[in-house]
Amino acid sequence: MIFVFNWKMNPTKKEEAKSLFGFYYQSLKKKNLKKIIIAPPFLYLPLFFKKGIPLAAQNCFYQGKGPYTGEISPLMLKSFQIKYVILGHSERRRYAKETNEEVAKKAKVAIENNLTPIICFGEEKKEKNLREKNIFSQLKPFSFLFQKKFSQKKIFLAYEPVWAIGTGLPCPLVEVERIALKIKKFFGQENFTNYLFLYGGSLNSNNIRNYYSSLVDGFLIGGASLKKKEVKKILTLVNS
């Protein structure tokens, strides 16, 4: 199981970020440092990258360099030894109006630069009949992964139904498993199998154990990643 902690746009002060990161570091047994990934805001990445806990950026651009004011290149992440990048989070789709095609373009460039993208997807509304249609229209631009040169590349696919994010209403495990199987079928038919399937949406220290399943390889945790009490309990699970 891999645990990805997404701090989103928090905390606002460098000292708080250092204290939170230190708390993670102290709560983890040294042998388990690599079982988690922390995704802090960009500015904090260089503060932590030598500590041994893998880090993820929360976004990157689909060009390597050039006149793209305000963007961060995958090459820059690489030069800071950042190995992971979250792409297509629903909050970026919502507030930065990122499209499926843009997310796929970013993922392609990230992979070409040996970063592992954590690609987020998931339906907006809890309408069962539209769920699969929405999910597969989000994933369609990722068919570039079926090219031979990508077949051995590792990616994370994070199923995050938007209605479950930050709402206290996680998606029931049976539904998560159903999506995991559909994804397996979708990518498996083209022999693209080198991915991990993650679930994210209102996970916390009380419910995360319910999501341990042979079909779920890990978790994406938002709100709970900022609360030390929650972090402590979740990391106790990681250590056990």
Ligand code: PEP
């Ligand atoms: C997220 O934003 O990726 C997420 C899973 O958030 P939360 O855990 O707060 O639902």
